[in-house]
Amino acid sequence: MATLKDVAREAGLSVGTVSRVLNNRGYISEETRNCVQEAMKRLHYEPNEMARALSKKHSTMIGVILPSISHPYFAKVLSCLERAAHARNYELLLFCSQGKSAREEEYVRVCCSNRVAGLVLCSGGVKTGKLRNLGFPVVTFERFLNDADAGVECDNYEGGALAARELIGAGCRRLLCISGEGEVSMPADARKVGFLDVCASHTDVEVQVVLCSPEHLEDLNYYPELRAFLDASPAPDGIFAGSDVIGLQTMAELSRRGLRVPQDVKIVGYDDVNLAQMTNPQLTTIHQPVREMAEECISIIVKAANNESYPARTMFHVTLEKRGTT
Amino acid sequence: MATLKDVAREAGLSVGTVSRVLNNRGYISEETRNCVQEAMKRLHYEPNEMARALSKKHSTMIGVILPSISHPYFAKVLSCLERAAHARNYELLLFCSQGKSAREEEYVRVCCSNRVAGLVLCSGGVKTGKLRNLGFPVVTFERFLNDADAGVECDNYEGGALAARELIGAGCRRLLCISGEGEVSMPADARKVGFLDVCASHTDVEVQVVLCSPEHLEDLNYYPELRAFLDASPAPDGIFAGSDVIGLQTMAELSRRGLRVPQDVKIVGYDDVNLAQMTNPQLTTIHQPVREMAEECISIIVKAANNESYPARTMFHVTLEKRGTT
16 A cells, blocks of 8 residues: 655655645645646546544544434434545444443544544443533433533423424313333433423323333334233323324334224324334324434534534424324 | 563563564473463553564454444344454454445455455445455455455345245235345345245235335434335235335334234335344344355454465354244
């Protein structure tokens, strides 16, 4: 592989001049620039990003830690982060923690070793104190972490409230809220709170809650909890599913029991991922502006790299996407 | 951030000794090793992977180029690649080409600049000649590329044949094959060939083919082609969908038209991604052993890094996963 020295020799110029062309530093005549560029082409020279990053202390890599990749929500988050990073000439270094804190901490160390420009943390088990003084900004995505540098989230409380108003407005009175919840407190927990607060303001509305294990982010199997509830209780007439994955599985389970959606039971999901439009009826859901949230994360890391100030916490509005299940 | 020199000073040892401990080279007493490790801990020293990679010519990063990240199939592929890479202490550098060849070529260059240990290419537009002499192995995943170093795929012909036998065995006689197909020839094209070959061996079976634009890998919207066909033709009694995403959208569209699955129309999908189990009935599909295929890709790159020989082409068997749609 050709080196800077080879290019200098080929172009008949000094290494310093070639380096100035490459880094766009100081005055360089058009002729010299062309001469260097042609020599680079002839030798198939590729600047060594590792050497460059070493001299700059930071690479153009952004670390991303997700709890799951194949979950449709995190696949969408990752897709949007990649697009936003590419638009700013950054690359993603990808890690999947499967929700294990030991893995998350290991990946934070690997990010350190690779001198990333920043880290987007969508996985929430890293212990307080482990994210300080890393030498790069940590931006959490839909996660609370007191010692992260910035956090980007959506208005989960508003989302839960919108779902309750939609179901109650459609005439539902026996409501069910199905929510994935773990030991670590997360912004998404506010979906349930917003939902229950609106229900509480209606005296003729009953509401029940089913909590699902956070492990289902990995196995995507919410059927056991759903079946246990439906076996033991009379069917609700309105269901708020904490994610579209839960919403789809709820539709499938109700259909198995001969219940029609939306005639017998209405459903509102959360996230607005692609599979919300792959069933009949299509799923009414709370649209989370994942693209804008991902762009904000990348923008914060780019601002930090340029020593510009950036917001510590950014919360995006959500909207109701009305489709066939309500 | 602490350097190797700081650690040596803190431990009261030479830089050479500390480097030997870090790289596990030569004889080092237990006492010296402990002394260095404690100094590293006290100073929060993290070995600089970029400097290490520079001296070793290769990093522990593996490039991955996908045409889409949020498509459930590619999300599963990526998830399996990440898991296999992590098990071998490699990290993934992630790129999404959105099927654009110019982007793919740009990403191959970025992989070069970052001195990746290898590249897994799941996106198929890179022109012949552009993958030679990169200094690292290129492994294609379900793509043909004459100048790649290795290719991993599943037996797509067998998958198509299995689907045809399942539908014909269940009594279907008016078959439809829906297939995503682009200008670039791909291993997946053999699904259709295997399906049609089995149909041709049955004189009482009629078969039609709908070809869908490869752009739908991005927008995931196969409804226009599906509707155009169903509007113009009598409904088939058996459908082979080239992917589970197509299979789910076919189920939804048939349901909108009042057709029951599997009573009126039977469906076989392809891939066996998580959403195949999120509907009622669940989708019968061809299981593609994505986990094993991903492990093979990573294993090839690790073998190449250790100068071991590796297979040029590896083809995995597929199996029929019988569920509720047949």
